[in-house]
Structure formats: structure tokens, C-alpha cells
Amino acid sequence: MKYLDEFGDPDRARRLVAEIHAATTRPWSVMEVCGGQTHAILRHGIDQLLPAEIELVHGPGCPVCVTPLEMIDRALLIAARPEVTFCSFGDMLRVPGSAGDLFTVKAAGGDVRVVYSPLDAVAIAEAEPDREVVFFGVGFETTAPANAMAVVQAHDRGLANFSVLASHVLVPPAIEALMASGTSRVDGFLAAGHVCTVMGTHQYAPLAARYRVPIVVTGFEPLDVLDGIRRCVVQLEAGRAEVENAYPRAVTAEGNQPAQEVLASVFEVCDRPWRGIGTIPASGWRLRAEYADHDAERRFDVGAFVVEEPAACRAGEVLQGLIKPDECEAFGATCTPRTPLGATMVSSEGACAAYFRYRRSGSPAALRGG
Amino acid sequence: MCLGIPGKILAIRDDRGTPMATADFGGVTKDVCLAYVPEAEVGDYTIVHAGFAITRLDEAAALETLAMMDELGVIDEELGGESEGSAP
Numbered sequence A: 001m002k003y004l005d006e007f008g009d010p011d012r013a014r015r016l017v018a019e020i021h022a023a024t025t026r027p028w029s030v031m032e033v034c035g036g037q038t039h040a041i042l043r044h045g046i047d048q049l050l051p052a053e054i055e056l057v058h059g060p061g062c063p064v065c066v067t068p069l070e071m072i073d074r075a076l077l078i079a080a081r082p083e084v085t086f087c088s089f090g091d092m093l094r095v096p097g098s099a100g101d102l103f104t105v106k107a108a109g110g111d112v113r114v115v116y117s118p119l120d121a122v123a124i125a126e127a128e129p130d131r132e133v134v135f136f137g138v139g140f141e142t143t144a145p146a147n148a149m150a151v152v153q154a155h156d157r158g159l160a161n162f163s164v165l166a167s168h169v170l171v172p173p174a175i176e177a178l179m180a181s182g183t184s185r186v187d188g189f190l191a192a193g194h195v196c197t198v199m200g201t202h203q204y205a206p207l208a209a210r211y212r213v214p215i216v217v218t219g220f221e222p223l224d225v226l227d228g229i230r231r232c233v234v235q236l237e238a239g240r241a242e243v244e245n246a247y248p249r250a251v252t253a254e255g256n257q258p259a260q261e262v263l264a265s266v267f268e269v270c271d272r273p274w275r276g277i278g279t280i281p282a283s284g285w286r287l288r289a290e291y292a293d294h295d296a297e298r299r300f301d302v303g304a305f306v307v308e309e310p311a312a313c314r315a316g317e318v319l320q321g322l323i324k325p326d327e328c329e330a331f332g333a334t335c336t337p338r339t340p341l342g343a344t345m346v347s348s349e350g351a352c353a354a355y356f357r358y359r360r361s362g363s364p365a366a367l368r369g370g
Numbered sequence B: 001m002c003l004g005i006p007g008k009i010l011a012i013r014d015d016r017g018t019p020m021a022t023a024d025f026g027g028v029t030k031d032v033c034l035a036y037v038p039e040a041e042v043g044d045y046t047i048v049h050a051g052f053a054i055t056r057l058d059e060a061a062a063l064e065t066l067a068m069m070d071e072l073g074v075i076d077e078e079l080g081g082e083s084e085g086s087a088p
């Protein structure tokens, strides 16, 4: 149990692991929705500490991975325009589009800049009024409040040269789609803590009831993840299916009210294609018509373009928990973080990248020569 | 993008009606918008996503998280920017 020493509080980790073992009598599949939790699980070998009956299924909660290819291609076309300064979180730069990525655009002379906060992009728009500043607004409910405020600020300051290419995704409709598909093997969910910090936990109760699945709101540290798994297993063994908050230090039932108000004023719900998964109804946010002037999708006519996903990539199956990354032929061979075929190999939250980073040695895929 | 780092608020100022803070993330100082946690005060710890505080966090929990993140070397990754993409 060498891993336990890395847990900050090894005794607590040991107790949690023992409790999970003691509670488990039957096989259960538990999906961690969030990519941050996937990385914690792989990094600390949490899956290997669990009873053989418990399978952890990695979910679609990596915003970089599920941003639709069509949106990436649109971003590349906008970023390549000479009048545009294209601002993005660093994670998005290597995400492969149909042809190339934002790095390619930058290398070809495009003005692509990495920002830490969308407000940095607003500041650029203010300082450089001759540039068309576009911010690539991706992410789940956690990142959306930041992007919403950038739109509000640009609007209030009359920055006509600032727009957002908005492609937000929402967690509850994704859980709904997975369960409604009928093919899901998932018995219980770990829900992403910080999404609930913003949105609260009330959206999950109807899902837990309708699909008879426990949903445990969990943090990102290894002990949080272990505790989340423990509570999920205890519920499953008892035949309960409730929403449980295992992350009360950062999550309340009602969530962050000021953030929810701004979100509601800036965004409206839309159908959204998820890369590799397909369109999920009412699973995204786009800018409301009131902010059309700041909507890059409406501002920049990029014409028709062909969207083409590399055939070898099985990221869609990975994102739905149908296969593990190392079951993909390309994993570690033709597909590595340096030469990613799919977005799940790029992102610091992607499952393929997590397997590559923490699971490669000794795995058959590594022997194939990655 | 999603982990969120605890930052300690060092100073608070008003930027044209928006409360902004300078916050310390295990030795790195960054600007943080407090619009969504307006009750935050100097000395408080907050969880920060994309430059926005989304909730307060008690000090013990924050320090534990920071120590963990520091050990794992993910603070730079989450603060983004400098490295242009977090793939190693």
C-alpha cells in the first residue's frame, strides 16, 4: 500500500479504504464525472486500493475534451484572421481541430494569447482598441461565471471590440443522457464539487430519484475522492439513491447566488454537441440575444467548413465510460500528449492523458512503443 | 481548468464598481475578482477558478489543499498562462 503514504493523512486514507472494503459485498460501477477527479484517481492509484468488485468508470467531465470539434474549427478560423487577437485558457491550445490546433495558427503568425482569466482578455480589448479581441469561453458551470462577468464588463464599458466564442457545457443533462441511454453500466455517481459550489446540489435530486442512482458531491483531493466512493458504496449496499454532500467545506445546497444571477442574465440554455458523444439536449449555455454584439459566433462569418474527426480516435467511448484509454489501439503508440489524436490526450483533465501520465509503465500499450 | 486553487486575500480594491483582490497562491500572486464572494475580507481564503473567487474556505482546509497541490506540482498548471498548455 505504498500509495497511502502520499495521502497527506495516511491513517485517514487507510481507514477509508478499510471501510470501503468492509462495506462492499457486490460489484458496483461508480462514475466520477469530473476529469480533475479522474486525474486524482490515476495519480494516487485509488482504483488499485479498492475491492475488486468496485469499478471506477471515468466520465465526460473534461471541458477541453468535450468542446465540439465544430467549435474548435470555428475558433481556428477566427483566430487566423489578421484583425483578431484570440485569447484562450492554455489547455485549449493543443486541442486538435480537423486540421491543426491553436498552436498551428499561432506559429503561422496568428495573434493567439494565453490568459489566466477572461478579465485579462477584457483588459487587452481595452488597451488595444484597434484589435478584435475574442475570448474562447469553454468550460462547465464552474468556469461560466468568470466568462459571464467578462461579457458584462465588456458590455458596461462599451468595448465593441470584445467578444466571446461561448461553448459551455452542463453536468446534470450529461448525467441524464448517460442514464437515459439505457446502455450505461453506472450504479452511482461522484459529482464534481466545484460545479456544485456554483450551482448548488438541488439539480441532482430528480436525477438520483428517477434513475435510482446515488449521487455524491465530492472534492478533488485523494481523501475527498476516497470518502466519496465510500459514501456511494454505503448507499448502494443499503439500496439508497440519494444526493449526498461529501464536500461541505466548499458546497452548499443553494450554491453561489450572485454567480447564478449573473449566469442567468448572460446565458441561455441550448442543445450542445459534445465531442465524441453527440448532441445532448439542453446541455449547454450560449449568450443571450441581449449580448449578441459580444457573441463571436454571430460576429465572425467563417463560411462553411468541413469537420472531420481522426478515425482512429475512440475518445467518444472513453468519455462515456465504455472503454478505458489503454484499450484504444492508438494509445501511447500513434497517440501521445505530444502528438494527440484526440482531445482526451491533451487536457490536464483528460482520461487518456491521465493514463499516459500515470499508467503507462508496465501497461501493454507502453510496450507497443509510445 | 477545473481544480480551483485556494488563494489567500492580501488586499482588496475597487475597479470601477467590481471588487478585486490580490491573492497569494502558495507564493504566486494573482488578481482575483470578488464579484461572486463580495463578503470576502483580507486574510480570507477563497477557491479561485479562472480568476474568480467562487467560495470562501476555512484556513485549515485551504492550507491542506495548498500543501497537497504544491507536492503534486499542479499549482502552476492551474494558474495556467505561463506554460501555454499543460501537457508536459
Ligand code: SF4
Pocket: A312, A313, A314, A315, A316, A318, A325, A328, A329, A330, A331, A332, A335, A336, A340, A341, A342, A343, A344, A345, A352
Ligand atoms: S488514446 Fe488517443 S486516439 Fe485513443 S481515444 Fe485517447 S485520445 Fe483518442
